[in-house]
Amino acid sequence: MDTYDSRLSEILRTARISPPSTGSSRINVGTKERMASTIGGALMVYYGMRRSDKVGVALALAGGSLIFRGVTGYCPINDATGRNTAGKEDVAIEITSSLTINRPRAEVYAFWRQLENLPRFMSHLKDVQQLGPKRSHWVAKLPKGVGVVEWDADLVKEETDTLLAWRSLPGSDIDNAGEVAFVDAIGERGTVVQATISYRPPAGDVGGGVAKLLNPAFEQMVKQDLHAFKQLLETGEVPTIEGQPSGRR
Amino acid sequence: MKALCWNGVNDLRVERVPDPSILNPKDAIVRVTMSSVCGSDLHLLDGYVPTMKAGDIIGHEFIGEVVETGSGVKKFKKGDRVVVCSIIGCGGCAHCLDNDWSLCDNSNTKPEYLDKAFGYATAGIFGYSHAFGGYAGSHAEYIRVPFADQGAFKVPEGLPDESLVFVSDAFPTGFMAADMCGIEPGDTVAVWGCGGVGQMAIRSAYLLGAGRVIAIDRFEDRLQTAKEQGKAEVLNYEKVDVLEALKEMTGGRGPDRCIDAVGLEAHTTGVEEYYDKVKQTLRIETGRPAVLRQAIMACRKGGTLSIVGVYGGLLDKFPMGPAMNKALTFRMGQQHGQRYIPELLDIVAQGKVDPSYILTHKWTLDQGPEGYQMFKKKTDNCMRVVFTP
Numbered sequence: 010m011d012t013y014d015s016r017l018s019e020i021l022r023t024a025r026i027s028p029p030s031t032g033s034s035r036i037n038v039g040t041k042e043r044m045a046s047t048i049g050g051a052l053m054v055y056y057g058m059r060r061s062d063k064v065g066v067a068l069a070l071a072g073g074s075l076i077f078r079g080v081t082g083y084c085p086i087n088d089a090t091g092r093n094t095a096g097k098e099d100v101a102i103e104i105t106s107s108l109t110i111n112r113p114r115a116e117v118y119a120f121w122r123q124l125e126n127l128p129r130f131m132s133h134l135k136d137v138q139q140l141g142p143k144r145s146h147w148v149a150k151l152p153k154g155v156g157v158v159e160w161d162a163d164l165v166k167e168e169t170d171t172l173l174a175w176r177s178l179p180g181s182d183i184d185n186a187g188e189v190a191f192v193d194a195i196g197e198r199g200t201v202v203q204a205t206i207s208y209r210p211p212a213g214d215v216g217g218g219v220a221k222l223l224n225p226a227f228e229q230m231v232k233q234d235l236h237a238f239k240q241l242l243e244t245g246e247v248p249t250i251e252g253q254p255s256g257r258r
Numbered sequence: 259m260k261a262l263c264w265n266g267v268n269d270l271r272v273e274r275v276p277d278p279s280i281l282n283p284k285d286a287i288v289r290v291t292m293s294s295v296c297g298s299d300l301h302l303l304d305g306y307v308p309t310m311k312a313g314d315i316i317g318h319e320f321i322g323e324v325v326e327t328g329s330g331v332k333k334f335k336k337g338d339r340v341v342v343c344s345i346i347g348c349g350g351c352a353h354c355l356d357n358d359w360s361l362c363d364n365s366n367t368k369p370e371y372l373d374k375a376f377g378y379a380t381a382g383i384f385g386y387s388h389a390f391g392g393y394a395g396s397h398a399e400y401i402r403v404p405f406a407d408q409g410a411f412k413v414p415e416g417l418p419d420e421s422l423v424f425v426s427d428a429f430p431t432g433f434m435a436a437d438m439c440g441i442e443p444g445d446t447v448a449v450w451g452c453g454g455v456g457q458m459a460i461r462s463a464y465l466l467g468a469g470r471v472i473a474i475d476r477f478e479d480r481l482q483t484a485k486e487q488g489k490a491e492v493l494n495y496e497k498v499d500v501l502e503a504l505k506e507m508t509g510g511r512g513p514d515r516c517i518d519a520v521g522l523e524a525h526t527t528g529v530e531e532y533y534d535k536v537k538q539t540l541r542i543e544t545g546r547p548a549v550l551r552q553a554i555m556a557c558r559k560g561g562t563l564s565i566v567g568v569y570g571g572l573l574d575k576f577p578m579g580p581a582m583n584k585a586l587t588f589r590m591g592q593q594h595g596q597r598y599i600p601e602l603l604d605i606v607a608q609g610k611v612d613p614s615y616i617l618t619h620k621w622t623l624d625q626g627p628e629g630y631q632m633f634k635k636k637t638d639n640c641m642r643v644v645f646t647p
Contacts, residue, residue: 244405250393
């Protein structure tokens, strides 16, 4: 089936950005086997639940573990026996989103290129420090204030006023990569910014099952961050209602 | 401070809440001296606008005095008396720069709701649900005004709040309704709804060159006001067949321009009323489009329909065939107040229009819940209640 290719940047068309995999994010069950596991597991749970005896309970439990194996792509037995049917399957989550910003391209690019600015519109970031011409150190907040994750990243592409791409270094808490294309909007309507953010699920979320469940939230976050970027550039601030009065108890 | 909070369908309460503070450089804090109810608030009360949260302060049409300004506010200082547009515009996005302020890209703090519901999110509005930004409203002693340099306007000296407060919303909305009509000299303009916005639309239509205005409502007191203050000819839709009457009154041509100043809770007569009421109650349609249907049928061929009554979602039995074949022009939108307010303040200062006649009841904020009850039930010939904190 043909799908509409919305990518603005030539580079994005030819080379899919991909954060390096450092081991924590591998899956060891192949796609077909995962589908079979999930469907088989679901059937076993269904028949197991209909029987109200010990056999039924056992069926349901076994079905449940098959569903887990199918959904997460991780099988502890495969892990123990060194079996891996997954091959080189890519489980990186990748979100692409565009916005038009009513400012000149050079200004929009320069604001993003100043990586220290990123936490001003990326709500999950606490701090970004430029360490050298290409290298930077990133600190991100975990949800509900349970701590932070940190990594170093390198700029892997830098074309002034046109394109920025970065990639975390191997061994990061979260393997991630990003690419932002800056294009003049037709008819002097400012700058189209297209951001692609990609990450591999962290250790503990084997195979990305949980990350995929969280994908809509991640997509929402990327969109919110881009909107905040636009608000900041067009108005100098990010409108908020946090801290305003209400009668909520 | 004291504030009127929404706590559920038809459940308003006056509560003690913290005072607002500056949250962003372009914010100002305004001490509210007068704040008006608005017909669109009734959609909140009746539960037709989702994303209200218990405790939200409502109210969006107000006048007051600047008591504090953020570091980015250039036009105002403490003590300035200002009227504030109900719709919040940033002044920096392409839509604001095109003077289409209610389409602002940036003032809505939660664009994800309307991105889904409307395709693209529109501007933030004071006290009008979290889909429209979740901003605290004006039925309070103080209010935070974001992008104050854009949304607030110094008022001419020597005029009372009563004459100026409606320049916040009712007057610019009515004026925009007439402006969108593209009135040509001598045109006949029909206005459905004779509440505050409808009354202002009548006056504005004449200001913009209408030869004749016909006002339609069912409340005799409102029609009386339209006749006396607005110099409109009036039709009570419970007493006459509006389509017949409009046709007769315009020599068989139909009105050139039609204004819907009613919106999603329109009333009509007979079976149609019950049909839409049932479907709306069951949430099969979210608006009762009786006015729209009638205006499409009534409008002359090649005429214009201007819609400022608020709609939120889906309509049913929409007569697209007549609209298409008669080549009607549809114009609509929430008010772009920032575009009109300076001009309207001049009009009020020059005495061409004194909007204070739409104010029928002046109460204290403590009487907020009763005020809305009266406004909703339209008892005591109530057209607009204003609160003075």
